[in-house]
Amino acid sequence: MEEDASDDDNGEGESGTKVRVRIPVEFEVDYIIEVNDPDNVDEIQERMLKFDASRWEQDPEFYGRLGQDWDDFVRKVTKEHIQML
Numbered sequence: 754m755e756e757d758a759s760d761d762d763n764g765e766g767e768s769g770t771k772v773r774v775r776i777p778v779e780f781e782v783d784y785i786i787e788v789n790d791p792d793n794v795d796e797i798q799e800r801m802l803k804f805d806a807s808r809w810e811q812d813p814e815f816y817g818r819l820g821q822d823w824d825d826f827v828r829k830v831t832k833e834h835i836q837m838l
Contacts, residue, residue: 771838777829780818783810 786804788796819826 773836773838774830775834775836776826777834778819778822778826780822784808785810 784801786797786800788800790796
């Protein structure tokens with residue numbers, strides 16, 4: 754049976770200083786809506802605010818997409834995303 758990394762272990766068999774890292778994740782989700790004026794951003798925003806945000810055009814496969822882009826997300830981490838514990 755394989756042991757899980759303890760709270761004092763960084764996952765590679767070494768102990769170190771604990772930090773909290775906020776990973777900047779950014780992705781897009783598509784919606785299809787009907788509006789009177791497709792050039793009117795205010796109308797589009799107001800329309801979007803009136804319905805359930807879970808009504809995505811298609812299944813965004815959130816976890817699959819997160820996994821595929823994980824390396825890119827991690828490479829965007831800067832000092833401002835790290836907090837000493």
